[in-house]
Amino acid sequence: MRTKVRWMDKIVKVIKGTGFSSISAQEIEILEQYLYCIDKNGMIIKRLNPSDSQYNQTLQEAKETNKLIALEEGQYLLPGFIDLHIHAPQWGQSGTALDIPLHQWLDTYTFPLESKFNDNMFAEKVYSHLVDTLLAHGTTTGLYFATIHEEASYKLAEICAKKGQRGLVGKVVMDDLEQNPEYYRDKDTKTALEDTESFIKRIKTLQPEIKQGVYPVIIPRFVPSCTDQALEGLGELTAKYDVHVTSHCSESDWEHGYVKERFGKNDAQVLNDYGLLTDKSVMAHCNFLSDADALTFKKQGTAIAHCPISNAYFANGVIPIKKFHEFGVEIGLGTDLSGGFDPSVYSAIRQAVISSRMLEDGVDTSKSPIERSTTDKSRITVKEAFYFATAGGGESLSLPIGRLVENYAFDAQVIDTRTPNASMPIFNDSEPLEDIFQKLLYLTKRENITSVWVQGEKIQK
The missing domain is CATH 2.30.40.10 (Urease, subunit C, domain 1)
Structure with missing residues (x-):
């Protein structure tokens, strides 16, 4: 027998x-x-x-x-691929107006679109289509920016849960009166923090029912959109609930310069001072990270969501992703819908390789090959890009996924x-x-x- x-x-x-x-x-x-x-x-x-x-x-x-x-x-x-940077409400404008500056793009297209998500029926229509599309492209885990609207943000988490995708979802905080349009911002700092805490509690209540997992995320949209009080309050909620955090960090010349002028230091140091860099934090872009910033990321266990396609449109530079990874910083990939036009992480893998080679070889053909190339070895292989899309993404989220x-x-x-x-x-x-x-x-x-x-x-x- x-x-x-x-x-x-x-x-x-x-x-x-x-x-x-x-x-x-x-x-x-x-x-x-x-x-x-x-x-x-x-x-x-x-x-x-x-x-x-x-x-x-x-x-x-x-x-x-x-x-x-x-x-x-x-x-x-x-x-399955792990997409570490998705603006879920922007799915409806993917492929639109990528030839204009970031600030103009946000004011003319993005903020008006995101403001419409106070309508839950509209939110359900867009989010359902998006999650179906991402799953069809092999994205099994998504880290999502929603909008300032608590109900619509919760709807996105419910849709991920229902359709079987592992979703990490956050209600976005934008409370600064000067930096956000009147028609699309949090009512005030107190409301922004109360809604964020309420959202966290609701997702935690939903979690036991979901096999693949849904997770609440704390999201200051980026430092310029938040008051000091909001950043401080979000840091306190991070410590209180031990949840994931995501934001933009040193994405472009404008953002990097604005934060430095306002605080006298880089984004990474500001976020760290407010308790927003943890081993569950993922910061998107990070093109202008200094070596000291990268070492802070390593110390805190904070990951970079590398978004090579949207960086080509809006970041004003190519991130030396190989250098930061060799520093010991965790790296994953993001499509950055809709600053990145394609929902497929395959496209992000390909562009990550292409951008790294352009960074190493240089792009100014008026110079000799030696003059136009960088001094360090910046190129990554397709194996490295695949790692970022899978195992690196899992490590970035501190979850047993990606292998x-x-x-x-x-x-x-x-x-x-x-x-x-x-x-x-x-x-x-x-x-x-x-x-x-x-x-x-x-x-x-x-x-x-x-x-x-x-x-x-x-x-x-």
């Missing part, structure tokens, strides 16, 4: 297929025909390769108990390289899997993503 695999009773499904996962920023695991054994909580409790002694028996038992889900030929498994390894949530996307109308140029059955990995990152379109899993649950597309 065959002895059963002792832990199979805990398994609700077994996924079989070839996948890729980061070991580090420089190295990936090629997981050829691995088994991922997933429990009722959606966690990978066992991962077996074909040479493991229990592989064949586990595979047989999974077949016999109808727990096996096997990828087809030409299909590959990647971890296809044991004791991590099974968040994954299945990529079909043979999808009609989007097939990839793979003509050799013996093509190295590392080459196929690169093709997946550079060539995958929405049509290639045939299924998405979050916390062990297949999302209905």
Whole structure:
């Protein structure tokens, strides 16, 4: 009589297929025909390769108990992507007016649009479409800016919960009377802080019901939009509730200069002084971070959400992301909808590589190659960009996500390289899997993503 695999009773499904996962920023695991054994909580409790002694028996038992889900030929498994910077209400203006300065773009397009989210029906329409779109592009976790409206912000968290995406959502604070338009700002500082605390409590009440997790986030939009009193109060709420924090930090010449003039120091130091840099904090952009700022991030455990596409439009510079990562700062990727026009993290991966190479090589062709290139090695590889989109994002959020390894949530996307109308140029059955990995990152379109899993649950597309 065959002895059963002792832990199979805990398994609700077994996924079989070839996948890729980061070991580090420089190295990936090629997981050829691995088994991922997933429990009722959606966690990978066992991962077996074909040479493991229990592989064949586990595979047989999974077949016999109808727990096996096997990828087809030409299909590959990647971890779900983690998008660390999404302006959810801006989805409706994606691809609009990216050729004008940031301040003008905000005043003419963004703030008028965000003000409409006092209408919950409008919010539900936009947010539902956005979450569906992100899931279809392989984004299994999103860190969201909502608006100043508590009810609409809560609606976004509910939609993430209902549709199966892991959502980290915050009500945005904008209370400074001089820096925010009259039609779109918090009523006053007291109200902004009370609404933020109420939002945190409501999300915490919702949390036990949600398998994949929803999390409240404290969000000062950025330092210029907040009074000193608001920043102080948000820091106190951060300490009181131990929740995630996100904001913009030293994004552009204007923001960086404004904060320095107002406080006599950089954004990072101001945020740190108010208790807003913690190991659960993610700061977007950070293009003008000084070395001292980066070391403060490292000390506090604060991460950078690198947004290479929107940086190209609005940041006035290319962030030396490789240098900051080598400093020991945690790095993830963000699409920055809608300053970034594309909801796909694949595009952010590609642009991160492109921007880093332009930073290293220089862009002024009137200079000689030696004169126009930077002195440091700034370029990143596609492996590093993939790491930022997956494992780095999980580390940035202090959550066990972003890797296809044991004791991590099974968040994954299945990529079909043979999808009609989007097939990839793979003509050799013996093509190295590392080459196929690169093709997946550079060539995958929405049509290639045939299924998405979050916390062990297949999302209905």
